[in-house]
Amino acid sequence: MVAFDEMTGSGTELRPAYAALDRWLKEAPPEMLALRRSQAELFFRRIGITFAVYGDEESTERLIPFDIIPRVLTKPEWTKLEAGLRQRVTALNMFLADVYGPKECLKAGIIPPDLVYRNACYQLEMVDFKVPHDIYCHIAGIDVVRVDADTFYVLEDNARTPSGVSYMMENREVMLRLFPELFSTHRVAPVDNYPDQLLATLRSVAPRSSSSDPTICLLTPGQYNSAFYEHSFLADKLGVELVEGSDLLVKDDVVYMRTTQGPKRVDVIYRRIDDDFIDPLAFRSDSVLGVPGIIGAYKAGNVTLANAVGTGVADDKAVYSYMPEIVKFFTGEEPILKNVPTYRCREPEANAYVLDNLEKLVVKEVNGSGGYGMLVGPHANKAQIETFRRKLKASPEGFIAQPTLALSTCPTFVASGVAPRHVDLRPYVLSGANGISCVPGGLTRVALKEGSLVVNSSQGGGTKDTWVLDA
C-alpha cells in the first residue's frame, strides 16, 4: 500500500507547497536539525511548565513528542477543506437540533430511529429544549485524513469536548522562535487568534438574560484530569476564570461562582466535563466533579453550556456512517468531505462481507474511542481475528468496519534522518451566533513509528505544526 506523500505525491514529484521547505531541508545539516529539535523540547518544557507539570512521575509522558518539520497545506487545499468543515459542522448542529426537536430526519428515514433513541449519549433532558441560536456544538474537532492530492476523508467527528488545541498554538509558538527564517520565506496564516475567536463564540451564545458583558468561565474536572494543562492554558488565554465544580453554586436556577467578593453570576460555561458528570442531580448521582442543579439553570435559560448537553449522539460511530446522508438532508448540498466507506455490521449483508474480510478491515466498536476495542485486520493475529468474529456474530449492531486507509505521509525528522511518516489532521471549528469560524490548519498528529498508522499520543504519536500558506 503506497501512501500519498504530502511533499512528493506518489514519490517522484516535488509538490509546489513544499518547494522552499525542500530546499531548506537539503541545505540544513542534520546536526542543526538535531540541535533545533532538542531546543524545541527544552522550549516546550519551559513554556510547557505553565501547564505540563513535568515534576510528576507520570508527566514526562505528557510531553507529546514534537516534530520540527511542518506539514504544509496550500491556500486552495485549505479553502476546500474549510468549506467542507463548515458544511459538516452546520449539518451536525442542524442534526442535533432536529433529533432533540422535530425529528424530521427520522421521519424521512435518513437514519434508523433506534440509532438515536437507544444511543447512550441521547439525552432525554434535551428533548424539546431550545438552546440559544440552535447551536449545540460550539467547539468541534473534526479528524480528517488525506489519501491523495484531492481527497480528504473525515475519520471522526468530535462533538463533545475535543482537546488538543493548545498543542496547535504551542507548536506554532515554538516554530516561530526556532525557525524565524522559514517564516520569512513562507507566508503562513496565523493561528494565534484562536482564543479571540473562541471568546467571541462563547460571548455570542450568552443567554438573553445576561448583560452585554457576559461572564464566562471554563469548567474543568480539576488538576488530575489529563487535559488539565490545556484547560488552564485556555482559561489564561481567554482571560476567564478556570473553575471546578465546587467553585460553582446554583441558586434559584441561576449559576454563580464563589469569589472573594461573594457570589458572581455566570452566563456562559465552556465546560470540559462530560455530560455524565456535569450534574449529579440530572445524571450520575455519584459525580463529585459537577455542579448540582446546573441542568436546571441551563433549562431555565439562565446559563449557556458549551458544548450543549447531548452532543455525543452526533459523533457516535454508527451515526457517523450516515453523515453523508445527514449532510445532504440538512444542507441540501452534496457533501464536500467524504466519509471513509463504512460497513454497518447491523446490516446482515454488510456483516457477511465483514466476516469474510476481517484480515483486510478495521473493525471498531460503535461506542468505543481512543483506539480501544478496535481490530486492525492487517496487523492482527489469528486469535484476535477469531475473537472479533465471535463478537461480530454475537452482537453485530455494536460494530462498524472500514477498509484500512492509506493515510498520507509527511517528511518527519526521526532517528534515521528525514523520512516519511503517516499523519492526520484535526482542525477546530467554532460555531457561534455570528457564524462559523475555523483557524487555518489545526493539529497535525504524526505516527512516529515507521509504517504505523496509529497517531494517538498514547501509542507513540507526535505532533507537527500545520501551515496554511497564504499565497
Added chain:
Amino acid sequence: MLSRTADSLYWVSRYVERAEYLARILDATTRLTNLPTTYGGAGTEWQSAVLTAGCEEAFAKAYGEANERNVCDFLTFNPDNPSSIRNCLAQARSNARAVRTALTSEMWDALNGAWLELQRFEKKRMDREEFARFLDWVKNVSLVFDGSAYRTMLRDDSYWFSRLGVYLERADNTARILDVKYHVLLPADEQVGGSLDYFQWTTVLREVSALTAYHWVYREAVKPILVADLLVLNRRMPRSLAACYENISRFLDALGDAYGRQGAAQRQARKTLASLSNTRIDDVFVHGLHEFIEEFITENNRLGHTIFEQYLQ
C-alpha cells in the same frame, strides 16, 4: 477572584512559611542538644521541638521516644505527618499547581524546583552535615519563594491573600515558640537556673532568626524579658507578633479598600494590633506571659477562620 484561587494562594504561602519554621526549629534544637550537659537543658529538647512544631499527638502515635532520630524523621520526610517539611512543600506545590496561572512563573519555578530537589534529598542517607545542608536548603526555598512573590507579583488581591498566609502562619509560629519556652523566660527562672538558661534564650532567638537583631536593638546581654519584648511587641522585628499583625492589618485593609467593604476580619485584626500596640512587656508579665500567649494563639486562629468565612469559602 475565585475564592478557591485566593484560598490556594493563601495556603501556598502558609505551607512554605511553615516548612521554613520547621527547619529553624530543627536547626536550633540540634545546636542546643550539642552543648555539653552542664550548659544545656534538661534533656527534653527534642520533646520540646515536637511541642513547638505543634504535632505532639501525631508524634506520640507514630513514635514512643522523642529522640533526635525520631523527631528529625517525623518533622522532615515523614509522609504520615501532615506537617512534615516534605508534606508542607508537597501541599504548597499542589495548591500552586491548582492555581498555576495566578502565580508568577518565578514563584512556580521556585516551588516546582524545590519539589524536584526535595526528592533528591529524600533518597539520600543523611549524616549530620548533610542534614544541616538540607535545613539550610529549606530556609533558602522559603527565601526564594518569598522573594519571588515580593518582586514579581502584581499588587492586587492575589498578592494580598498570599501575604496574609505568610503573616498568619508566622504569627502562629512565633507564638508557639513562646508558648513552649515561656517558662525559661519567666523572671523566676533567673534565680533558679541563672545563666544555665542563657542557651535556652539564645535558642529561642535563633528559632526566629533574631539573635543578631537582639543585640542591635537592645545592646545588652540576652535577658528573658527583652527576648519576650522582641518577639511579642517590637515592630522592627519581622517575626514579632506586633510586626505580623501590622502586616495582616495592612493587607486586610488593602482588600477592604479594593472590594469597597470592610468586614469582621478587618475589625478583628485591628483590635489585636491595637492591643499589641498599647501593651508594655511588663504588663504582659504581670498578666502572665503564658496566658497572654495562649490567648493570642486562640485569637490568631479565630482570625484565620474569619478570613476563611469572609473570603475563602
